[in-house]
Amino acid sequence: MSEDSRLPLAGRGVARRSLLKSGAVLAGAIAAPAIVSRSALSSSGEVNYMGWAGYDFKDEFAAFTKKTGIKVNFNEQPDQDAMLAQSKLSLQTGTVDFCEPTVERTQAFIENGIVQPWDMTKLDLNAYEPGLVQGVAAEMATFDGKRYFVPAVWGTEALVYNTEQAPMVYGTASLGDLFDPKYVGAVTVRPHSALAAMGRYLDSQGKLPHPFIDSYKDMNVMRQNWDVILAEAVKAKPNVAQFWKSENEAQAAFRTNGCVLGQCWDSTGFNLQNDGLPISYIAPKEGAFAWNQGYLLLKNAKNVEQATEYAKFIATPEGSAMHAASFRANPVAKGAIDLAEPKVAAFYKAAFPGDALSKLWWWPLQSSEFLKLRNEYADRFQAS
Numbered sequence: 001m002s003e004d005s006r007l008p009l010a011g012r013g014v015a016r017r018s019l020l021k022s023g024a025v026l027a028g029a030i031a032a033p034a035i036v037s038r039s040a041l042s043s044s045g046e047v048n049y050m051g052w053a054g055y056d057f058k059d060e061f062a063a064f065t066k067k068t069g070i071k072v073n074f075n076e077q078p079d080q081d082a083m084l085a086q087s088k089l090s091l092q093t094g095t096v097d098f099c100e101p102t103v104e105r106t107q108a109f110i111e112n113g114i115v116q117p118w119d120m121t122k123l124d125l126n127a128y129e130p131g132l133v134q135g136v137a138a139e140m141a142t143f144d145g146k147r148y149f150v151p152a153v154w155g156t157e158a159l160v161y162n163t164e165q166a167p168m169v170y171g172t173a174s175l176g177d178l179f180d181p182k183y184v185g186a187v188t189v190r191p192h193s194a195l196a197a198m199g200r201y202l203d204s205q206g207k208l209p210h211p212f213i214d215s216y217k218d219m220n221v222m223r224q225n226w227d228v229i230l231a232e233a234v235k236a237k238p239n240v241a242q243f244w245k246s247e248n249e250a251q252a253a254f255r256t257n258g259c260v261l262g263q264c265w266d267s268t269g270f271n272l273q274n275d276g277l278p279i280s281y282i283a284p285k286e287g288a289f290a291w292n293q294g295y296l297l298l299k300n301a302k303n304v305e306q307a308t309e310y311a312k313f314i315a316t317p318e319g320s321a322m323h324a325a326s327f328r329a330n331p332v333a334k335g336a337i338d339l340a341e342p343k344v345a346a347f348y349k350a351a352f353p354g355d356a357l358s359k360l361w362w363w364p365l366q367s368s369e370f371l372k373l374r375n376e377y378a379d380r381f382q383a384s
Helices: 011-021 038-042 058-068 080-093 103-111 136-141 175-179 191-204 212-216 219-235 247-255 266-274 304-314 317-327 342-351 368-383
Strands: 046-052 071-077 150-162 187-189 240-243 261-265 279-282 289-298
Touching: 046 080, 046 304, 058 071, 058 304, 058 317, 071 080, 080 103, 080 289, 103 136, 103 289, 103 368, 136 150, 136 289, 150 175, 150 247, 150 266, 150 304, 150 317, 175 191, 175 261, 187 191, 187 247, 191 212, 191 219, 191 261, 191 289, 191 368, 212 219, 219 368, 240 247, 247 261, 247 266, 261 266, 266 279, 266 342, 279 342, 289 304, 304 317
Parallel strands: 046 071, 187 240, 187 261
Antiparallel strands: 150 261, 150 279, 150 289
């Protein structure tokens, strides 16, 4: 199988250029005048946007308001489970117009009757990098012929490590290092991500009853695999000094809580390194987890036109560049990559040497039933 064919969501072009030329972009580099749509000029009022905590969106929001006249009311949440819960609540309160989970969660939002499809006569899919809106990416975003998800930013989750106390080298660095006894009391992970990491590590050694990927398709297989995964993870739990859910918590694990190794987002590694800590980020030999994040429109959104304008803004090179800069991740719009921040490009190039891009492992589609079981296993892991 070719390298590009193994990148179902990144597709040809976007993965290599985004990661090697730039993983993010400078918000301050956005100087070119934006094209303002007629609907944006006529639009006014506010939009209620629910997204991720731990990031600074003020420049992005200011640019959007200047362009459209629409004020952004931001509701920050630490993780996607919280977004789902708050979206359910918003069916009664009407306090959220659109939210920003990752694409594999789309099915769960639809199954809970929370979201409505976007009006694709008002959004241009040609504005995005093709690999993020075609093929598997399109399949995960579309249900019953209607598109519920439009991309906003994408990135990875891999090994963040202290270069002095837990040096890692590509080709030998492994998900299994998270569970190595030499790192007792010095590791930070998300509970469910740690279990997925253990699952992929055990799968690579032929120690699961079924292929790990089948856990996402058949719940009986999921239980059989995850019973084994949980048992092994519990054995290695003494390694975990801190569980994290948000960006702030992940950074705190290294800054103040003594962690030297973790399975975290790329943004965590970059921000810590950018602040002068001896921290780096590397893809494990099993392949980095990869995510594609974007917008879902709530079923009872009060400001549909304004939410649509925001999605359109992020599909412009300027808007996409600013959003990617906020996350220190990869932009989704064509042309946004040309606004590259050199030091971030260098960070990503070091993180993905050799054949690392050919091994990206995209989070699969996750049903409500899978998420319920996954959370049960994650809770049991934390409580063990």
